[in-house]
Amino acid sequence: MLKEEVDSLAPGRDFSRRGFVQTTVGSGFAAAVLPVAAQTITTDTTGLEAGSVTIPVGDFKMPAYRAQPAGKKNLPVILVASEIFGVHEHIADVCRRLAKQGYLAIAPDLFVRQGNAAAYTDIPKLIAEVVSKASDAQVNGDLDATVAWAAANGGDTTRLGITGFCWGGRTTWSYIAHNPKVTAGVAWYGPVARSYFAGDKSVVDRAASIKAPVLGLYGAADTGIPVETLTQLEAALKAAGNTKSEFVVYPDTPHAFYADYRPSYRKAAADDGWARALAWFKKNGVI
Template sequence: MTHREIRSITVKLVNGDLDIPAYLAMPVAETPSPGIVVLQEIFGVNGHIRDITERFAKEGYVAIAPALYQRLAPGFETGYTTEDIKIGKEYKAQTRAAELLGDIQGAIDYLRSQTPVQDNPIGSIGFCFGGHVAYLAATLPDIKATASFYGAGITTMTPGGGEPTITRTPEINGTVYG
């Protein structure tokens, strides 16, 4: 398997008045490419999520991982200790579906501004909390495919309260892999 040479940087997304850092990885060769939004676990955009983002870029995607806790804890990233899990869960409990969707739309808009992506398909992928958020992201018109890995709570809740995220399934236009 041939992996592409990539470049990676932290970029700034906008959702209303909030600037959101996002980790962007893309092939150096600017050929037409699909985009993918990589959605974090409760641990923030840490080394693991940056590695996943880079792996997608090596396979030819323009991949972006927005910092979903930016309004709660700017720059947050952590490891996997019991204390880290506790803190991550506290931030997760404060997220709101509308804010998350706005942040993801900011990532989509950024991807669309990149020459390789422009009119190419965009998907999303997430793990645990990010898997739940990826399922939620699938309701956005630009998301054509979603992979939700162990999307915690999809059938029982939605970030910020309200009907469980699963009830939004009719709003999904793309393909969901879970």
């Protein structure tokens, strides 16, 4: 069970509130996170091509949410890896926020083979039945297919970034270890000293394979990600020659501080982290 996810949700959720379970990728909110907060940010699609797409992964058809500036080609690409709750409205909104900055942003449904993450109300059951069954090998293969799709649909994958949140934050580190062609990454509060799928290595254990610059954004009050594990990863990266990666740890800040639809949201840290993320991608060539 992921304590940081449970701690970041309010008790007594009212499932009659708006935004119940998504019916298509990128729509609605996951049942486990309802009710959504009044502060929830919604980004419009003016000037964008946005919506669900299908990505071939061999014979499998994987759904994804994509947003990009309308009518533009050769766009820098950012992969968006979701939290354990899948590609719901918040993740779609992150894609639209990035598209407004000039990116082709795409969030594949990396749990779709295991089930509908958005339908679960019980987090331990969601982790046991869905999240813990999505291996790094499967996820990395799905992201490889997503990169290929982006290259064929208006993206310039020589300028390739990845960002993600919680499970997706760990996925950001993991995919960069897998794919040396990633230009840069931004990992939001992703665990680095443990894995989800039995047998997968931790991020710390794969540090020598992480060559691209990664910005890690974390909260000092995150009960599931001890700050000392970040120090351990930072030392391992530097020992392997990766001196460009950086960590920002916000004092008195919990897990999921960027998730504006949840009570864990901390506007000051979220705004600062977003500004740093955009600057990081530009500084490191994803522009």
